[in-house]
Amino acid sequence: MTWTPGPDQIEVVGGPSKAGGAGGLYRAFGETLRGLKTTFMQATEGVTTVQYPEEKIPVYPRFRGRHRLHTFEDTGLEKCVGCSLCAAACPSDCIRVVAAENTPENRVSAGERYAAVYEINLSRCIFCGYCEIACPFDAITMGHDYEMSDYNRSDLIFTKEMLLAEPLERTPLRAEGE
């Protein structure tokens, strides 16, 4: 059985039916020159390459980079109570929280429970920011750091201590209105 294309087939638009003559000459030289004009104009514009890592592009304030966990400034207690809501929200399932109970001798967070283990596997994270939205205590936020390459995959599992630590200010922030 032969296949007959339906009425909705795409019309194929071909080139000019025959080459040569003045039109052919123009296509060979005129169009090429027109293309070269763009090339030469760019050459005069100067260098746009950013010399990363010596030079860095500043990020917007809302840029979603590596996460940070926060503590209260006055008491120093962790804001995170280990509720696991971030883990529930995470679409790539890269957060692991194991909670434990605060005791009078060992008070870690402001609530009854705290995160004894808090790990983010940054090699799986897609930086969607859902964890930040899910957190009822603003304990986790997305920072600006995007420089996280490492030699070892397991080094990309960030522990609570790493996430709590003040990150190195490596990423320039775009100034207001820039």
Add this chain to the structure above:
Amino acid sequence: MPRPVAQMVTFTLNGQEVTAPENAILADAALEHGNVEIPVFCYEPKIGGPVGACRMCLVEIEGIPKLQAGCSVPVKDGMVVHTDTPRVREAQEAVLEFILVNHPLDCPVCDKGGECPLQDKSFGWGDGISRFVEPKRHFEKPLALSPLIAIDRERCILCYRCVRFSQEVSEDHQLVLQERGAHAFVATFDGHPYVAPFSGNIIELCPVGALTSQPYRFRARPWDIEQSGSICTLCPAQCNVSFTVRDDRVLRVLQRDHEGVDDGWLCDKGRFAYQAIHVDERITQPLLRDGGELRPVTWELALETAAAALGRGRGRTAALAGGAATNEEGWLLQGLLRDSLDSADIDSRAGGTLPLDLHQALGAPALQASVPDLEFAHAVLVLGTEPVDDAPVLDLRLRKGVRRHGLQLFTATSRPSALDERAVLAVRYAPGAEAAFVAALDAALTGADVAGPAAAAGADADAVRALADGLRAAGEDIVVLWGERVCSGAAGADAARGLLNVAARLGLEGRDGAGLLGVPDGANGRGLREVGVLPNAAPGLAAPDTDGRDAAGIAAALAAGELTGVYLLRTDPLVDLADTPLWERALEKATTVIAHASFLTPGIAEHATVVFPAESHAEKEGTVVHPDGRLQRLRPAIGRQGETRPEWQVLAELRRALGNDERLLTCSMVTARMLESIPFYAGLTLDTIGADGTRWTERPQGAAAPAGAAAPFDLPAPAPAASPNGRLRLGTFRSIWASPEVGASPALKFLHPRQRVELAPGDAERLGVRHGSPVTVACDGRSVTGIAHVRASAPEGSVFLETAIAADSAAELDGPLVEVRPA
């Protein structure tokens, strides 16, 4: 009362016609038959009828001006119900707003978060915005309601579920609501911790995070975990459970409601003893005795040593199986012993075996009552067993029958039973006089002379007559719930004959809703018998080629040197069996003691030569048989801890090493072979057993079971019970908490029993013993010490001691009479 037969009626629900049983509660009928959810908080059919405490379930019924509580209205023909009108919506939102007025909404730190009915209902039926800005009620939080349960009173929505459970289901009457109005809170009446055998159920009942499990506290969220269904094999009730697993660890045990087994409840042993799976004391690698000490070795070496030792002891090796062994393990063990080791000395019963035809008759399908029969019978006789200790959830079933279905309960035990208070009549007899008592009951039922056997049983003849009359008058559906100890010991066979006589006189055979229900000592006692772990029964309760020795016979033969080795499959004779002194000599003399064990209990620690690590019930695969004949399937919830290997595999490997060439590669192969070899299991497969189990006694193939001896029998005159004469008769019992798992679970440790000497106030006074003081119980130069427990209901002339505990067990004493004195 027999189950009521419901008539179907038709009513209109949100414009659609729905057919449901008449008088079913509207909330249930709407969900089950109309697929419409009416939100509820306080209503829980498992606990009982409606109380209408929360008003969450308001619906509109045409013809009734006010909104009605859907949890309290029975379905009637032609009723027109609306659950989604603006008026109903508004009412639901208002009720939720009211409930949340004093609710702290601390979901992030609440353990119920993610599996909380209040969250679900607020999300589904609430307004989403709170108008309440005033300060909320505050309580100190969390408090320990008991070492197992934490209570956060701020979160309580006063639904009464927990209180009703305590008052009406477990009937321990401990929980009450204190204070009034907004100050109301749940507590025990006297402020003591809520310690009861079934307390953990209120954790699952609470619709908010007010009652949470202490051991599970903050361990995981619902999205961190997986649920894995299996069976609890810590006692013969074999409740259906669901293990909560996170990171390959069991963190919690929940009920898996099965009307035919557990009715949706668990005891605290089943609920919390999972902790013993993950403790350091557990044996997780093979051990070999080397220079008097058990040392860890490789599996290869352990298996080689065991096989060599068994090979040397061919014909002189015995085997004992404990209750937690599965059918597959029992079947392999009896095959190993009978076929590869030319021995017939194998047993799974502590109290000695019965003649084979009696085993067959007691297990005959026509005579088996099911668990729901306990609830719907006209009368139940509890004979020689304490359900709360021996098979805890059955205790709740009996209480439910009495409370809700007009069941007439009779108890006949030597030790006072917790069920006495709910019984129409409670009859006592002397410890160990079960056979005489059953003979007296038989005589009373036939109108023969009761006085003689009743006197031999140390029972009141009039009470026995009243019992017989009461049973006859109650109706035809009668269930006798009897404990294995009735048919144990020297007079065990006579007791079994008497029991069969009683069943025949009451016409229990072949009657639906009536029959016998025997509670074995071991969790899988029935299954082990049926797969041939008896000295006088091959698989399928068939006659074996040769009869062997029973447990007591094995001990004597080992001590006399006639046997040289013993294979202990999940049992420690020094803890589980009677006559510890004899067993000590027996194990001392034995050259080979191969054990599968999880903990180094005294017998294993002192005497085992090879120890294989045993699986826990959450790791096990295989099948077990419920006392009512239901085959149930165990499925592994977690990987085996440490180097533990499955028991069936060890047995199969030993079998190969000893010359059986059949290859058994998976547990399901063993199951298939086991099921094939038993005629009355014919046609069963793991699939047909399924998640809910199958009662083989109800299948047509069950008719292939051997019929056994036919009642009535002529009973010999029973031997009279020993007369105390200044001393006391020794009775024993095994507490619900007497198990190594309880002792090893950090949360349950506080319940692990120590010897408790129960005696009557009169005897205590005469002997100068005070409640709570230490006493010594002595007999034939051996003695144990314990704490005196003076019980008003204890019969004079008897003293009751615990068995199955590691130290000071009553198994040390021989009886029948003992001396009691202050220590």
